[in-house]
Amino acid sequence: MVGNGxxxxxxxxxxxxxxxxxxxxxxxxxxxxxxxxxxxxFLWRAKKTINKIKRQPAAKLLQSCPTLCEPxxxxxxxxxxxxxxxxxxxxxxxxxxxxxxxxxxxxxxxEYHVLYSCSYQVPVLYFRASFLDGRPLxxxxxxxxxxxxxxxxxxxxxxxxxxxxxxxxxGQPFFVLHPCKTSEFMTPVLKNSQKINRNxxxxxxxxxMVGPAVGLNLPLSYATAASQDxxxxxxxxxxxxxxxxxxx
Amino acid sequence: xxxxxDVLRDVWFGRIPTCFTLYQDEIxxxxxxxxxxxxxxxxxxxxxxxxxxxxxxxVMRQEDxxxxxxxxxxxxxxxxxxxxxxxxxxxxxxxxxxxxxxxxKSFPEKDLLHCPSKDVIEAHFMSCVKEADALKHKSQVINExxxxxxxxLWMGLQNDxxxxxxxxxxxxxxxxAEENGFRYIPFRIYQTTTERPFIQKxxxxxxxxxxxxxxxxxxxxxxPSAVAPEVFWDQVVASDTENVLCLNxxxxxxxxxxxCSTGRSQPESKWPPSPPQRSPGPSCDGxxxxxxxxxxxxxxxxxxxxxxxxxxxxxxxxxxDN
Numbered sequence: 001m002v003g004n005g006x007x008x009x010x011x012x013x014x015x016x017x018x019x020x021x022x023x024x025x026x027x028x029x030x031x032x033x034x035x036x037x038x039x040x041x042f043l044w045r046a047k048k049t050i051n052k053i054k055r056q057p058a059a060k061l062l063q064s065c066p067t068l069c070e071p072x073x074x075x076x077x078x079x080x081x082x083x084x085x086x087x088x089x090x091x092x093x094x095x096x097x098x099x100x101x102x103x104x105x106x107x108x109x110x111e112y113h114v115l116y117s118c119s120y121q122v123p124v125l126y127f128r129a130s131f132l133d134g135r136p137l138x139x140x141x142x143x144x145x146x147x148x149x150x151x152x153x154x155x156x157x158x159x160x161x162x163x164x165x166x167x168x169x170x171g172q173p174f175f176v177l178h179p180c181k182t183s184e185f186m187t188p189v190l191k192n193s194q195k196i197n198r199n200x201x202x203x204x205x206x207x208x209m210v211g212p213a214v215g216l217n218l219p220l221s222y223a224t225a226a227s228q229d230x231x232x233x234x235x236x237x238x239x240x241x242x243x244x245x246x247x248x
Numbered sequence: 249x250x251x252x253x254d255v256l257r258d259v260w261f262g263r264i265p266t267c268f269t270l271y272q273d274e275i276x277x278x279x280x281x282x283x284x285x286x287x288x289x290x291x292x293x294x295x296x297x298x299x300x301x302x303x304x305x306x307v308m309r310q311e312d313x314x315x316x317x318x319x320x321x322x323x324x325x326x327x328x329x330x331x332x333x334x335x336x337x338x339x340x341x342x343x344x345x346x347x348x349x350x351x352x353k354s355f356p357e358k359d360l361l362h363c364p365s366k367d368v369i370e371a372h373f374m375s376c377v378k379e380a381d382a383l384k385h386k387s388q389v390i391n392e393x394x395x396x397x398x399x400x401l402w403m404g405l406q407n408d409x410x411x412x413x414x415x416x417x418x419x420x421x422x423x424x425a426e427e428n429g430f431r432y433i434p435f436r437i438y439q440t441t442t443e444r445p446f447i448q449k450x451x452x453x454x455x456x457x458x459x460x461x462x463x464x465x466x467x468x469x470x471x472p473s474a475v476a477p478e479v480f481w482d483q484v485v486a487s488d489t490e491n492v493l494c495l496n497x498x499x500x501x502x503x504x505x506x507x508c509s510t511g512r513s514q515p516e517s518k519w520p521p522s523p524p525q526r527s528p529g530p531s532c533d534g535x536x537x538x539x540x541x542x543x544x545x546x547x548x549x550x551x552x553x554x555x556x557x558x559x560x561x562x563x564x565x566x567x568x569d570n
Contacts (some may be wrong), residue, residue, distance in 0.1 A: 089471065136357050160371075164362060166445055169445075
């Protein structure tokens with residue numbers, strides 16, 4: 001069934017990077033004690049994404065959430081110019097009722113990379129999607145899977161929005177969310193936060209805007225954790241925990 | 249730029265004689281004859297091989313046919329690279345015609361982009377043009393153009409119409425008089441020896457003290473391992489061309505001619521000052537090749553040769569390393 005190896009790796013990655021994710025995992029153990037931790041986690045995530053992607057009721061999506069860890073270009077963790085992101089966990093935001101799987105269900109695995117474009121001088125989201133047996137999704141499938149809210153924009157110019165391109169470092173086919181409009185929508189975000197004297201983590205803000213269009217939902221805790229990190233962590237661990245609990 | 253028209257035409261009309269053979273394991277109803285075609289260097293494989301596809305599909309059953317893809321000596325050919333680039337990278341040291349194998353099964357998902365329709369090629373081409381303009385003009389020129397101008401660029405390429413293409417492209421090649429050049433030079437360096445598909449970095453045409461940069465400067469900064477500067481000068485092969493041309497005139501009006509004997513470069517404000525030297529390159533079959541193709545030798549213990557092909561890649565220079 002599920003590549004348990006895959007999940008285990010994912011769990012370990014998340015725990016070593018963000019303590020907040022580990023916390024959420026423990027929470028879920030309490031809720032569904034009869035399931036092993038990993039299997040439970042997988043089923044929960046699948047259910048959440050079923051609700052989101054209405055077009056594919058038979059498909060279960062195993063999604064990865066990026067963390068700014070281990071950038072390949074050697075930049076420090078969490079720096080604004082990330083290298084390749086690793087898989088991590090997607091913490092729960094809503095009801096944790098677990099559906100039993102249907103035998104016809106298919107799991108789709110997504111892999112997201114954030115790269116920096118020196119031509120446009122903005123980050124760019126690259127991703128690929130495949131079934132667990134390795135069969136990749138086609139561009140048509142990706143377009144169909146785009147969330148309803150973003151469908152209009154996609155249909156206005158699908159060829160300008162999401163296409164298949166060669167990954168500039170790996171040389172393999174990836175889907176890309178075109179970056180030509182990024183600086184256009186990021187500028188007001190940066191300007192506004194400057195006005196109110198608030199620090200903005202460019203990547204978190206940017207990713208929270210573009211990610212959801214292609215199935216990558218950045219949890220709120222990401223932003224709060226990022227801004228907490230900037231303001232010195234120590235005494236604030238408890239408040240982070242409290243916030244994450246509230247989100248359930 | 250009007251003086252460069254000859255060179256621009258030569259670049260545009262560059263051709264590679266190619267022989268297409270069906271992969272032996274494909275299922276056919278009769279024997280498939282090879283198909284010969286002159287491929288335009290500046291275009292894309294999937295854009296110019298409709299006839300090839302039709303030719304082979306005539307001897308196959310519909311159920312045995314899925315997406316076409318091409319391969320040379322075991323390497324799947326990336327259709328999204330210009331044909332001239334693919335040839336220079338993989339086959340320029342082999343005898344002509346270029347022998348390409350045609351496949352209709354087992355599409356290599358991990359290596360090649362899909363190309364189900366011409367729209368995909370158009371999208372790819374336009375995104376290259378846009379990225380190049382982002383570097384040259386902060387996207388101002390391309391964004392000010394109307395949709396029909398974009399379409400004309402594409403149709404010019406698709407239908408092999410030099411004038412139609414250049415009517416629009418020349419706007420992308422201009423820069424304001426007060427500037428000394430583009431903001432950054434759009435280029436990519438392809439090498440067969442590296443893991444990465446290509447090298448692309450920001451590079452200004454003018455240095456901080458106002459000197460115009462040459463191709464040699466660019467290579468030294470961006471790709472130092474490929475060229476040892478002292479060798480660069482010594483080993484210029486003078487038999488093919490007397491003047492080493494730096495930066496294709498199609499892309500950059502400042503052409504620098506490096507004098508082989510002295511190793512010094514002098515900027516030329518227009519190119520060429522006199523009719524271009526028309527000496528055929530060694531890899532062509534006697535047909536007049538674009539005079540700007542040059543071979544620069546490097547001592548054998550480093551690399552066999554470093555070929556600068558000034559066949560461009562969508563408004564950028566493509567420099568390949570054999």
